[in-house]
Amino acid sequence: MKALLSKLFGTGVTKTHTHATRAIDPNEPFVVNLYDDRVVVHRPDGQREELAWDALEKVVVRVSDRAPWAGTAWLILAGDAASQQGCVVPMTAANHDALVQRLQALPGFHQQKLDNAMRDAAAGKSRTDANLWKRSEAEASASEEASHDAAGQH
Numbered sequence: 001m002k003a004l005l006s007k008l009f010g011t012g013v014t015k016t017h018t019h020a021t022r023a024i025d026p027n028e029p030f031v032v033n034l035y036d037d038r039v040v041v042h043r044p045d046g047q048r049e050e051l052a053w054d055a056l057e058k059v060v061v062r063v064s065d066r067a068p069w070a071g072t073a074w075l076i077l078a079g080d081a082a083s084q085q086g087c088v089v090p091m092t093a094a095n096h097d098a099l100v101q102r103l104q105a106l107p108g109f110h111q112q113k114l115d116n117a118m119r120d121a122a123a124g125k126s127r128t129d130a131n132l133w134k135r136s137e138a139e140a141s142a143s144e145e146a147s148h149d150a151a152g153q154h
Contacts, residue, residue, distance in 0.1 A: 030093035034102060039077065041087045055083035059103055059133040061117040065126040073121040091118065109133045
C-alpha cells in the first residue's frame, strides 16, 4: 500500500528504481534523429529507441482509432531478430519528413500505401497495417557479407 501511495503521490517513500518513465504529453513531440548508420527516436516519456539501418527488416504504417495510435499515422521500423531493435514513430514527430525521405529511397518502398494511410488518418479512419517495405533476401545477404567483411578488417 505504501508503494502504491508513493507511486501516486510521490511523497514519503524513497524510490526503489532509478529510471522512471513519465506519461506521454501530447504537446511534446517525438523527436527523430537520423545518422549515417542509424535512426534514433526520443520519446516524450524520456525513453529512446534506436535502429541501425543495416538491421532494418521491415517498415509498416499503422492507422488506428485506439490509443495510443489514435489520430495519426505511425511508422513502425522493425529490425532483424539478431538486433532486437526497432522504432515506433508518429508522423507528427519532429524531423519526420527527413525520416520519410530516407525510407522513400529504399528500393521497392510502397509510396501509394503510405499516401493511402495518410489520407485515412486525416479522415479519422482506421485501417489494417500496411507493409511499406521489406528487406529482400538478396539485400539481407549483402548486408550480412558487409558486416562480416567489416568485422574481419579490425
